[in-house]
Amino acid sequence: GSVRAKNTMNIMLTNVLDAAAGGLFYYLFGFAFAFGTPSNPFIGRHFFGLKSIPSTAADYSFFLYQWAFAIAAAGITSGSIAERTQFVAYLIYSSVLTGFVYPVVSHWFWSPDGWASPSRTDGDLLFGTGVIDFAGSGVVHMVGGIAGLWGALIEGPRIGRFDKTGRS
Template structure:
């Protein structure tokens, strides 16, 4: 999804700003992934109470019995939300 939004954003800006928007998308994905691992999964897990009691920085996750599909699914939507936001304000100054 992130690559699709990067291509959409690159197609909607002028050629001279394509490298800037691609770098913005890469940085959004990198920082979004980092902060989602540190805080987002703890706040977004439905089995975690109102604000989150555990899973900060994926503290108890690395185990052989945990299904990582839920984490990757939520992570993908979290970083796409930042990509949509940065793409919507491209070339606005």
């Protein structure tokens, strides 16, 4: 969403918080929940804090690539709740979304064991084929958009942004 000029620093700080706090929680929990093997159709359960991850450059670059997706999902929401959220509340939100919510959803679609994954080998595939998410846009925008919608509904309209008729 667009923000008033007086709140641009606030938005930039929330983006930094997404990268810092989100990165920490994705490192500690998120990657394990998303891609930890062995896993089940709902959640991964290995590689917490990247412990015991295979030590090839490709595995670490895959972690960084997925971390960027996680903070992108959190960043989508920052515009929808702009000018209405305190930093501590946003820090908690960003940590929970990137460390727990987003990884579980990405596991469902992208992990070979996820219940909606097209590469699942055990059990029936969702809709007979699984869900093919081209370039990851479905998971990232679905999680960010739903979180943004709920955040905007909970927070309500921006104070001082709209008059009683709904015009800015």
